[in-house]
Amino acid sequence: MAGKATREAYGDALVELGAVYEELVVLDADLSKSTMTAKFQKAYPERFFNIGIAEQNLMGIAAGMAAAGKIPFASTFAIFATGRAWEQVRNTIAYPAHNVKIAASHAGITVGPDGASHQALEDIALMRVIPGMTVLVPADAWETRQVVEAAIKHKGPVYIRLGRPAVPDIYDETYRFRIGEASLLCDGDDVAIVAAGYMVHVALSARDILAREGVSARVINMCSVKPLDSSVLLRAALECKAVVTAEEHSIIGGLGSAVAEFLAERCPVPVRRVGVRDLFGQSGEPGELLQAYGLTPEDIVEEALEAIRAR
Amino acid sequence: MDSQELASIASRVRRHIIRAIHQAGSGHPGGSLSCADILVALYFSAMRIRPDEPDWEDRDRLVLSKGHACPALYAVLAERGFFPVEELDSLRKLGSMLQGHPDMKRTPGVEASTGSLGQGLSQAVGMALALKLDRRPARVYVLLGDGELQEGQVWEAAMAAAHYRLDNLTAIVDFNGLQIDGRIEHVMSPLPLVDKWQAFNWAVHQCDGHNMDALIGALSWVGKVTGAPSVIIARTVKGRGVSFMENVADWHGKAPDAEKTKVALSELGGAGVGR
Ligand SMILES: Cc1ncc(C[n+]2csc(CCOP(=O)(O)OP(=O)(O)O)c2C)c(N)n1
Ligand SMILES: [Mg+2]
Numbered sequence: 001m002a003g004k005a006t007r008e009a010y011g012d013a014l015v016e017l018g019a020v021y022e023e024l025v026v027l028d029a030d031l032s033k034s035t036m037t038a039k040f041q042k043a044y045p046e047r048f049f050n051i052g053i054a055e056q057n058l059m060g061i062a063a064g065m066a067a068a069g070k071i072p073f074a075s076t077f078a079i080f081a082t083g084r085a086w087e088q089v090r091n092t093i094a095y096p097a098h099n100v101k102i103a104a105s106h107a108g109i110t111v112g113p114d115g116a117s118h119q120a121l122e123d124i125a126l127m128r129v130i131p132g133m134t135v136l137v138p139a140d141a142w143e144t145r146q147v148v149e150a151a152i153k154h155k156g157p158v159y160i161r162l163g164r165p166a167v168p169d170i171y172d173e174t175y176r177f178r179i180g181e182a183s184l185l186c187d188g189d190d191v192a193i194v195a196a197g198y199m200v201h202v203a204l205s206a207r208d209i210l211a212r213e214g215v216s217a218r219v220i221n222m223c224s225v226k227p228l229d230s231s232v233l234l235r236a237a238l239e240c241k242a243v244v245t246a247e248e249h250s251i252i253g254g255l256g257s258a259v260a261e262f263l264a265e266r267c268p269v270p271v272r273r274v275g276v277r278d279l280f281g282q283s284g285e286p287g288e289l290l291q292a293y294g295l296t297p298e299d300i301v302e303e304a305l306e307a308i309r310a311r
Numbered sequence: 312m313d314s315q316e317l318a319s320i321a322s323r324v325r326r327h328i329i330r331a332i333h334q335a336g337s338g339h340p341g342g343s344l345s346c347a348d349i350l351v352a353l354y355f356s357a358m359r360i361r362p363d364e365p366d367w368e369d370r371d372r373l374v375l376s377k378g379h380a381c382p383a384l385y386a387v388l389a390e391r392g393f394f395p396v397e398e399l400d401s402l403r404k405l406g407s408m409l410q411g412h413p414d415m416k417r418t419p420g421v422e423a424s425t426g427s428l429g430q431g432l433s434q435a436v437g438m439a440l441a442l443k444l445d446r447r448p449a450r451v452y453v454l455l456g457d458g459e460l461q462e463g464q465v466w467e468a469a470m471a472a473a474h475y476r477l478d479n480l481t482a483i484v485d486f487n488g489l490q491i492d493g494r495i496e497h498v499m500s501p502l503p504l505v506d507k508w509q510a511f512n513w514a515v516h517q518c519d520g521h522n523m524d525a526l527i528g529a530l531s532w533v534g535k536v537t538g539a540p541s542v543i544i545a546r547t548v549k550g551r552g553v554s555f556m557e558n559v560a561d562w563h564g565k566a567p568d569a570e571k572t573k574v575a576l577s578e579l580g581g582a583g584v585g586r
Binding site for chain 2: 025046047049051052054056057059060061062063064065066067068069070072087088091092095096097
């Protein structure tokens with residue numbers, strides 16, 4: 001399995017883009033070796049700030065630096081960035097529309113052995129509900145690199161969801177990402193699988209299984225969870241008439257919810273959500289957890305067939 | 312500007328506060344009156360600012376961490392020329408640039424959106440760090456409530472400010488001894504203040520928060536502190552200047568009616584309810 005973790009690609013992107021964007025500063029809360037911001041610290045020690053184990057302060061300081069013209073990236077684990085410091089993000093970063101990028105690693109069930117306390121399964125929901133917050137969930141290293149630069153160029157708060165384990169490469173250096181635009185990975189007209197993050201390559205495996213069964217599945221990478229790519233979604237619903245979402249996040253409030261909300265209003269078709277079904281995670285290896293929580297290619301296939309039957 | 316002139320501006324500011332809160336029908340007079348002198352000393356003496364160029368990059372900044380006292384900040388900003396004094400009549404009204412708690416997107420001169428207590432010092436630390444990084448000469452001030460010090464985030468930020476040796480950062484504690492539910496030491500004591508800030512490696516100065524000479528002295532002291540952030544513990548009286556509001560926790564967050572407004576304004580040396 002070639003490819004690297006999105007968090008590692010994030011650290012690399014910071015180092016690369018730190019040379020281009022002088023206003024870029026990076027803040028961490030004693031997790032720089034895990035979030036990979038340590039790479040940036042090594043390259044630009046004067047522009048790196050360890051805030052210690054104080055996530056609320058992390059967000060406030062990032063806001064203040066943005067107010068004084070910097071482009072701060074604030075990193076910690078997703079559960080602490082979005083959970084511990086939610087109100088700081090809401091009131092002190094998003095309400096004044098500060099140019100802060102919250103890049104949080106260790107999101108989702110694939111955190112693995114650290115268990116439920118460290119597996120953020122609610123972070124997309126928590127960030128998506130905040131007015132003006134952009135929510136991006138890159139699927140591989142190449143997309144992460146693109147997402148980091150898109151976030152720098154976008155004026156306003158952005159949440160970037162990063163994972164712990166290595167993920168296979170889906171794209172290459174020619175890939176270009178734009179906020180609000182989905183990427184169509186393969187065409188098909190029986191069912192559309194809309195996935196984000198780690199689950200994108202799982203969706204591609206599901207598509208292969210479906211193809212063997214004579215079902216043609218469209219696979220859409222909805223990295224831009226907010227704003228959603230409504231035209232790609234609408235076309236998928238009109239042409240495939242059945243939609244499955246896939247994410248390593250709670251089925252409540254995440255990508256699945258966003259897609260279901262949109263389609264319920266604009267083009268009601270059967271929708272099935274693959275995700276964690278209103279549960280906390282637990283310790284285990286990522287592969288075991290994906291299996292235990294219904295996040296495998298087979299789970300997507302099952303829901304896809306369900307959605308097709310329901311239309 | 313001498314201290315007598317400053318004191319007379321402060322009286323005008325207090326009248327604005329009472330009038331605006333009365334007209335709005337809600338707001339926080341107690342904590343606004345207690346910090347009026349501090350804000351006047353800052354904006355009319357200590358701070359290097361350009362009211363006609365509110366985004367001037369080298370300006371000094373004030374973060375009103377105790378955001379509920381914004382009627383005082385709005386009055387001072389208006390008196391200082393950031394916007395017309397008439398705007399004060401729109402406090403808390405639909406579409407107003409003067410929101411119930413500070414909104415930096417709407418109000419010229421407001422440096423931070425606050426209202427949720429405990430978050431201002433962190434923002435001030437961020438500003439001070441960025442200004443140092445850019446080698447700008449500006450200073451960042453942040454005004455905190457004494458009850459607000461109960462928020463844990465304040466101490467996270469205090470630790471960070473000293474860690475990064477932010478001698479371009481000055482906190483001022485409005486030490487009025489009261490919060491909503493009563494005396495701070497009864498609700499949840501943040502005392503002793505001096506020892507706490509010292510233990511966090513801040514340079515500490517105490518002064519009378521209603522004496523202009525003392526305030527100006529304190530604000531010039533901060534310029535001499537190097538290698539550490541500075542804090543001024545300003546002893547104040549909540550509701551200062553209006554006899555029936557002084558030291559009464561109940562006047563934390565309610566508007567005076569027409570009768571009480573008249574009494575308050577006359578005590579503050581103003582003629583009628585009008586400006
Ligand atoms: C996080 C948060 N919790 C609660 C409140 C509600 N609140 C507004 S003012 C106040 C009391 C503040 O007391 P103090 O800091 O002493 O301010 P002052 O006496 O100067 O008005 C409280 C609890 C708030 N605004 N923010
Ligand atoms: Mg108080």
